[in-house]
Amino acid sequence: MPRDYYEILEVSRSAGPDEIKKAFKKAAKKSHPDLNKDDPDAERKFKEVTEAYDVLSDADKRRIYDQYGHDGLKSRGMGPDFQYSNVQDIFEQLFGGGFGDLFGGGGRSRGPRRGADLEYPLRLTFMEAAHGCTKTISVPRRVDCETCEGRGLKEGANASKCGTCNGAGQVISAQGFLRIRTTCPSCRGAGTIVRPEDRCSDCSGAGKVRETGEMEIKIPAGSYTGLQIRHTGAGEAGDPGGEAGDLYVTIDVSPHEVFKRDGADVFVTVPVPYEVMCLGGQISVPTVHGEETVDVKRGTPSGHVIVLRGRGLEMLRARGQRGDQQTRLVVEVPTSLSEEQEGLLRQLAELRGQGVHNKGFWQNLFDKFTG
The missing domain is CATH 1.10.287.110 (DnaJ domain)
Incomplete structure (x- = not known):
């Protein structure tokens, strides 16, 4: 294997x-x-x-x-x-x-050198990553000088052979029994030298200029932190005459106040009124795709998880498929009661043979739903 x-x-x-x-x-x-x-x-x-x-x-x-x-x-x-x-x-x-x-x-010999790759960090909201979007980014990079077309020479001038490497673009140094070939430090691998008086005035003989250009980046639905999106040829220009490098857009997704994720699965905690947990009923549950109506069975304990199949995020590894949403139900205990509500609860406590000053109705209710 x-x-x-x-x-x-x-x-x-x-x-x-x-x-x-x-x-x-x-x-x-x-x-x-x-x-x-x-x-x-x-x-x-x-x-x-x-x-x-x-x-x-x-x-x-x-x-x-x-x-x-x-x-x-x-x-x-x-x-x-x-x-x-x-x-x-x-x-x-x-x-x-x-x-x-x-x-x-x-x-x-080396031949043309490929341009350097670039990495661009891109911050997304949770929902942008969940549904996918298009972002316009500004990327600074080295490109060929338009005036001299990347040659570094003014019009009509010619480059001279490099004396350090004799035009090879590389020099060889010995370290013990090893012979290591490295880029010529004088001509930077070009094999030629441009005299000061022959240099292009716009790029100072470098053949490259730095510019910032805008690009549209398509973000696939289901993107996650650490995902890299490659754009071939959008890196820095090659030198001399080599192909351009690539641009890697690295995704960073902001956390959401309601939804959590693990891969393509989404997790959410939903507070439910205690009477619905006791008697059953229907509740509205948030998902990344909108509200869903969910049936709550009679006597559902606090902490019970309802799985909503296919209501998670898009799977990048299996297009057209989604993860699930794990919906955890917890008892919503009111922080204030009207006199009528309090009276009815006291009556309920008496009917169940539990005075509110014994172990306590709320404690018994809490024990029932937290197990």
Whole structure:
């Protein structure tokens, strides 16, 4: 049976992208066969680590894995396919070069760099999360300069080859028996240098400018705190010429004064007049979908729970299905009585052979309904 991916990387199920990336770096170095020649299981361990990162670092794969596990990935054709190039791509993204360079072997050039991912925290009310909504957010991010189209050069100018890396965009440093390829500090991986007099005046030669743009975010019904909604390509622009990163909108739901939730199930406590609990009747119960009329049986004890099937929240893992509402009934004891009401209660107490000064009618009533 396949191992749990979170267990392999030693992270919690709520771990964010940065924590998962950090855990993968640590686990990959620890399990790589070149550094563990005496461990016959090193290759298998290394493949497990890389497979776990491939799934957990991809928002879509991770969502499916969290909901349906390994079988869910396989049924959607998203199972692991670990060829040499796939693994090298991962290491190139994380360590600044292929894993051959990291552990002393050959490598290949970096190519265009992908833009950084962005995370945007979005606060919702309980009802907004319950029913779904559309929110307009303002996201500051780096984008290509329109004047120079991301080149960083003024019109008619050309960049010069970087002398530090000789145009490769990367430099190699030795640490013991390891050779580590890192981004060139002079040209930042571009392989070229822009002279001050040739720089674009609008972006000062950076090729990027920071701007704040508005985006509409569709929030699905049943959203919960910690849910991440991915918008591909809405992150920062790549440099140079790489694809843009992604935007992750992280949901935070405010608590509600009446409703509580556990997954898709909703919990609510409803006070009911004691005469209704004693004699039975109908009451109006709040739900996230509106008021519901509920029958209360004669002699219902305080604390009794009525389950309203399908009156909870939408299930994100099973579209079209809802959770339930657990409705807890408690006796509503009046804080003040009219003379007529008090007189009638005293008569009732006498009829039941319980004077209000003995154990007490209210205490007996309380004992009856709290058991």
